[in-house]
Amino acid sequence: MRPARLKRALKQGVMCGLVVCGLVAGCGPFSRTHREPGTGHAVATSAPSPSDGEARAEISIRNGRVSPPPGWLEVRRGQTVSITVTSDVADELHVHGYDRRAPLRPGEPVTVRFAADLTGVFEVETHGGKLVLTQLAVR
Numbered sequence: 001m002r003p004a005r006l007k008r009a010l011k012q013g014v015m016c017g018l019v020v021c022g023l024v025a026g027c028g029p030f031s032r033t034h035r036e037p038g039t040g041h042a043v044a045t046s047a048p049s050p051s052d053g054e055a056r057a058e059i060s061i062r063n064g065r066v067s068p069p070p071g072w073l074e075v076r077r078g079q080t081v082s083i084t085v086t087s088d089v090a091d092e093l094h095v096h097g098y099d100r101r102a103p104l105r106p107g108e109p110v111t112v113r114f115a116a117d118l119t120g121v122f123e124v125e126t127h128g129g130k131l132v133l134t135q136l137a138v139r
C-alpha cells in the first residue's frame with residue numbers, strides 16, 4: 001500500500017471510530033469499561049496459540065450482543081491475526097488501522113487473517129450494528 005493511501009485509510013478509520021464511539025456507550029480504547037480491572041472486559045479475546053504463533057479470536061453476534069464481551073486481543077507485531085465473526089444479521093466487519101472489511105451474512109462465519117505489522121490499538125467493529133467486537137492491540 002502506498003503511503004498516501006495508507007494515510008487516507010488511517011484517517012478514515014480514525015474518523016469512523018470517533019463516530020462510533022459517540023454513538024455507542026462503553027466503546028473505544030479510552031472508555032472506562034475497558035480499563036476497569038476485574039470486570040471481565042480487560043481480557044484478551046483469545047490467547048495466542050503457542051503452536052503456530054497465530055492469534056485467534058472467535059466472536060459471535062446475536063440479538064445485538066457480542067460474545068465474548070468486547071475485550072482486548074493482544075498480539076505481537078508480525079504475528080498472524082485470525083478473527084472469525086459469526087453474526088445473526090447481515091453486516092459489515094471492519095478492522096480499523098489495517099482497514100480490513102468483510103461482508104457478514106446471517107449465520108455464516110467469516111474469517112479475516114492478516115499479519116499484524118502495524119503497532120497500536122485498533123477497533124474491530126461492525127458498521128451496520130455499530131458494535132465494537134474487540135480491540136486489537138499490537139505491540
Ligand SMILES: [Cu+2]
Nearest residue numbers: 016017094125
Ligand atoms: Cu469501521
